[in-house]
Amino acid sequence: MKPQAPHCQSCQFKDSSLFKQCHLHELEELNESKCFNSYKKGQVIFHEGNRPLGIFCVYSGKVKVSRMGSDGKEQIIRLAKKGDTLGYRSLIDNTKYTASAIALDETEVCFIPAAEFNKLVDENVKVSTDLMKMLARALGDTQDKLIHLAMKPVRERLAEALLLLKSTYQEEGKNPFSISISREDLSSIVGTAKETVIRFLSEFKEDGIITTHGSEITILNPEKLVKISSMYD
Amino acid sequence: MKPQAPHCQSCQFKDSSLFKQCHLHELEELNESKCFNSYKKGQVIFHEGNRPLGIFCVYSGKVKVSRMGSDGKEQIIRLAKKGDTLGYRSLIDNTKYTASAIALDETEVCFIPAAEFNKLVDENVKVSTDLMKMLARALGDTQDKLIHLAMKPVRERLAEALLLLKSTYQEEGKNPFSISISREDLSSIVGTAKETVIRFLSEFKEDGIITTHGSEITILNPEKLVKISSMYD
DNA sequence: TTCAAAAACTGATAAAACTCATATTTTCCG
DNA sequence: CGGAAAATATGAGTTTTATCAGTTTTTGAA
Numbered sequence: 001m002k003p004q005a006p007h008c009q010s011c012q013f014k015d016s017s018l019f020k021q022c023h024l025h026e027l028e029e030l031n032e033s034k035c036f037n038s039y040k041k042g043q044v045i046f047h048e049g050n051r052p053l054g055i056f057c058v059y060s061g062k063v064k065v066s067r068m069g070s071d072g073k074e075q076i077i078r079l080a081k082k083g084d085t086l087g088y089r090s091l092i093d094n095t096k097y098t099a100s101a102i103a104l105d106e107t108e109v110c111f112i113p114a115a116e117f118n119k120l121v122d123e124n125v126k127v128s129t130d131l132m133k134m135l136a137r138a139l140g141d142t143q144d145k146l147i148h149l150a151m152k153p154v155r156e157r158l159a160e161a162l163l164l165l166k167s168t169y170q171e172e173g174k175n176p177f178s179i180s181i182s183r184e185d186l187s188s189i190v191g192t193a194k195e196t197v198i199r200f201l202s203e204f205k206e207d208g209i210i211t212t213h214g215s216e217i218t219i220l221n222p223e224k225l226v227k228i229s230s231m232y233d
Numbered sequence: 234m235k236p237q238a239p240h241c242q243s244c245q246f247k248d249s250s251l252f253k254q255c256h257l258h259e260l261e262e263l264n265e266s267k268c269f270n271s272y273k274k275g276q277v278i279f280h281e282g283n284r285p286l287g288i289f290c291v292y293s294g295k296v297k298v299s300r301m302g303s304d305g306k307e308q309i310i311r312l313a314k315k316g317d318t319l320g321y322r323s324l325i326d327n328t329k330y331t332a333s334a335i336a337l338d339e340t341e342v343c344f345i346p347a348a349e350f351n352k353l354v355d356e357n358v359k360v361s362t363d364l365m366k367m368l369a370r371a372l373g374d375t376q377d378k379l380i381h382l383a384m385k386p387v388r389e390r391l392a393e394a395l396l397l398l399k400s401t402y403q404e405e406g407k408n409p410f411s412i413s414i415s416r417e418d419l420s421s422i423v424g425t426a427k428e429t430v431i432r433f434l435s436e437f438k439e440d441g442i443i444t445t446h447g448s449e450i451t452i453l454n455p456e457k458l459v460k461i462s463s464m465y466d
Numbered sequence: 467t468t469c470a471a472a473a474a475c476t477g478a479t480a481a482a483a484c485t486c487a488t489a490t491t492t493t494c495c496g
Numbered sequence: 497c498g499g500a501a502a503a504t505a506t507g508a509g510t511t512t513t514a515t516c517a518g519t520t521t522t523t524g525a526a
Contacts, residue, residue, distance in 0.1 A: 067376075067380050069380075069384045071384075073384060075379070075380050075383045075384060077376055077379065077380075089369050089372050089373060090373075092365055092366060092369040093366060093369035093370055093372075093373055095373065098373060098376065098377070099376070122358075125355075128361060128365070129361075131365065132325055132361070132364065132365050132368065133325060133326060135365065135368040135369060135372060136322050136325040136326035136368060137326055138372055139322050139326075139368060139371055139372045139375060140322060140323075140326055140328065140331060142372060142375045142376055142379060143300075143310055143331065143332070143375055144331070145379055146308070146310065146375060146378055146379045146382060147300050147302075147308050147310070149379060149382050149383060149424075150308045150382060150424035151302045151304075151306060151308060153512075153513090154512080154513070182473075182474090183473075183474065183475090184473085191382075191383035192513075192514085193513070193514050193515075194473095194474090195475085195476085195513095195514075195515080195516095196512095196513060196514075198474065198475055198476085199475090199476085201474095201475095202475075202476090212474090213522095214473080214474080214521080214522050214523075215473075215474080215522085215523095386482075386483090387482080387483070415503075415504095416503075416504065416505090417503085425483075425484085426483070426484055426485075427503095427504090428483090428484075428485080428486095428505085428506085429482090429483060429484075431504065431505060431506085432483095432505090432506080434504095434505095435505075435506085445504090446492095447491080447492050447493075447503080447504080448492085448493095448503075448504080
């Protein structure tokens with residue numbers, strides 16, 4: 001039997017999530033309206049083109065947010081981890097999802113219906129202020145990605161992507177950092193072909209920066225990756 | 234003598250700007266604290282790395298928001314026109330500007346100090362809601378740019394850039410659309426080298442899609458550009 | 467444990483875009 | 497108006513990255 005999500009009032013993320021500034025009675029109501037779900041690796045949490053019906057809070061696992069090109073090529077826009085909020089942009093902008101969210105691991109997510117989310121945002125200024133800052137930060141991050149995609153060659157972007165994975169998913173005290181990720185997904189983060197990613201990974205291996213065992217990548221020397229990623233900054 | 238900005242209460246954009254939902258007394262206060270400025274072509278409105286002290290409302294002219302790479306290559310993140318708001322992301326996120334705003338034409342801008350802006354956002358929920366939507370839209374737009382940069386070849390991105398210029402800057406009834414823009418700036422929108430832009434522009438000219446006179450580009454056949462830009466959508 | 471499918475890897479070649487060099491045109495300042 | 501500086505335009509050659517084809521390794525289920 002899988003562990004169910006705890007009550008919102010005792011959630012691991014109650015002091016760090018978007019709802020960290022909620023009152024107890026708000027958390028109580030949130031808890032009543034939320035809906036807990038599990039997703040296996042590869043399962044779709046929400047799909048490009050659909051109408052958003054609420055937002056998602058990741059409780060455990062890893063999620064990619066990505067868009068599919070007509071040629072079947074995928075571009076990953078964001079990586080989400082436990083504690084992160086998903087799908088809020090479309091809801092606020094009142095548009096269909098422009099990207100899909102897909103579990104990269106066994107992932108647990110709470111769904112919060114639009115009505116409840118909107119109520120909370122309307123009634124609690126602190127929540128709406130935090131939401132605004134979250135949007136501003138996301139915009140800044142996306143602009144950074146845009147700039148790097150435009151200005152940096154693949155080798156540097158790959159180094160950066162590995163550092164992003166590390167900074168996003170490294171658990172406290174787990175050193176060195178390891179992650180299991182397909183070369184396909186990695187290439188969709190970097191914005192290049194998977195063969196190109198593989199070639200540069202081989203180079204990084206030769207330089208002792210990483211090691212791999214199957215799809216598992218271990219980062220031995222993050223400092224070198226920092227150097228590579230900011231070669232021309 | 235240059236025309237000064239009118240009072241905020243009679244501003245051309247009082248019903249379409251970020252402040253469209255303000256009360257009269259709020260517009261009055263806004264008017265008191267605002268500061269009107271003119272910029273010649275090429276002049277910097279705010280500069281990458283500086284701390285934001287307020288936000289900017291474009292009253293007339295054209296503005297590019299761009300970041301400079303260490304190799305001197307520029308990437309344009311956004312094009313702003315009259316009625317647009319500039320510099321709000323950094324202010325909300327409480328970070329230094331990550332890009333610069335530069336006048337592309339003779340441009341007039343109102344500066345609104347951070348204190349006044351924050352007060353308005355805090356006191357008027359409608360303003361903060363609109364601001365939130367503006368951020369959400371900007372995030373969506375930037376994600377689109379990212380996807381296109383990753384997935385579309387230069388020819389398609391150039392077609393898209395020309396359509397962006399048209400949809401942003403075409404004045405009511407002025408047909409066909411013409412704009413004076415350096416190949417350098419155009420390449421900084423597309424994210425490519427200026428020679429590459431020039432080559433594809435020549436191709437578009439041969440196909441009768443555009444004509445040029447010096448740096449002036451006239452779009453004769455926007456439909457063909459739409460087709461080219463979405464070749465693989 | 468075995469075996470088949472999937473994924474990682476490697477090599478060869480092709481395509482896209484960049485750089486550099488240079489010619490031509492436009493701009494604009496005196 | 498003339499001429500220098502700047503910008504546009506074009507060509508050749510190189511670099512980067514993508515594509516395709518094939519081999520090896522890993523993975524996961526029977």
